[in-house]
Amino acid sequence: GAVVSQHPSWVICKSGTSVKIECRSLDFQATTMFWYRQFPKQSLMLMATSNEGSKATYEQGVEKDKFLINHASLTLSTLTVTSAHPEDSSFYICSARVPGVDYEQYFGPGTRLTVT
């Protein structure tokens, strides 16, 4: 089956620094990837839709300049949290849309970000 990986699986950074999270589709090409944020014991909130070769579409309330998304290739999307603050600490999950199948997504294992 289709596999989506994320790197790193966890990261600790200091307040004010930036951190990049990678999302890769390992055995298929994903023209569309999604980034979610999940707070402890909460649901997944869609942050943005990442389309290969074009600008990401951000959900209402998500700061574009803080959460930079780049989908440079058909197998890689990156999320950069710029000038991170403790309130950005969260579990970030990416998913990749299954080619040719509406709505169905394969999810990565997630990245735990802790900002100190």
Place this chain on the structure above:
Amino acid sequence: AQSVTQPDIHITVSEGASLELRCNYSYGATPYLFWYVQSPGQGLQLLLKYFSGDTLVQGIKGFEAEFKRSQSSFNLRKPSVHWSDAAEYFCAVGGGYSTLTFGKGTMLLVSP
């Protein structure tokens, strides 16, 4: 805009007993519905999906769900729960541009 309600935050079921997790959705058209399972610190795994056709959908790990349009529901069921089923379960509905809207999840606890 679409929305999903999972009314039960936690459910405890004895091992071997049957399980039903509730999901109600709000969507203007025919919905695309999903159930996902998440183990602690992990991503989501698709259990089953409903796009159209037979309203009783079979999924992996012995799960099934029934789409009831009149009740706007898509409840997840399993006839006999195993301890390994303990996890968080999310119901989701498909929205515009292939996005998904998730419910808040139901934590399943399995007692011996």
